[in-house]
Amino acid sequence: MKNNKTKNLFEQVYEVVRMIPKGKVTTYGAIVRRLGTKDARKVGFALHANPDPDTPxxxxxxxxxxxxxxxxxxxxxxxxEKLLAEGVIFASEKIVDLKKCFWE
DNA sequence: AAAGTGACGCATT
DNA sequence: TAATGCGCCACTT
Incomplete structure (x- = not known):
């Protein structure tokens, strides 16, 4: 079927991101490893494109x-602000406390 | 069609 | 320790 376009990193990223439970965070590197790719850039780009509001x-x-x-x-x-509202701990102004909130 | 771009990660200098 | 270069893949022009 023609619709079976190869699942791009974009979609793979969205799937993983949607799996992140509330109150947790993950990293680009974690997603990259999970997908088995080497392209961390696309991960960030995918989220920047973020066409899906369901993708946190x-x-x-x-x-x-x-x-x-x-x-x-x-x-x-x-x-x-959103992360704080979900219970994510911040270690610094822009830094998330991955020791407590890292989702693998 | 080819070149440029991009919320990054890791190795090396 | 910080800064730079390279890799990598899809999207945009």
Whole structure:
């Protein structure tokens, strides 16, 4: 069937991100390893494109647990606010405490 | 069709 | 310790 277009990293990323439970966060690196790819860039790009509101892109941070400067829905400050509302602990202004909230 | 771009990660300098 | 280069894959122009 023609519809079976190869599942791009984009879709794979969305699937993983949607699995993230509330109150937890994950990293680009974790997603990259999970997908078995080497392209961390596309992961970030996928979330930036974020056409799906069901995709909690705010639960994804870089390997340091640091929030990206550009958040699709208004900036890292908004992202931080959402995470705090879900119970995610912050180790610093832009850094998430992965020791307690890292989702693997 | 080809080149440029991008929310990154890791190795090396 | 920080800064730079390379890899990698899909999207945009």
């Amino acid at each position: 892109c705010h639960r994804v941070v870089n390997k340091d647990g640091k929030l990206a400067d550009s958040y699709a829905f208004g900036g890292w400050e908004k992202q931080k």
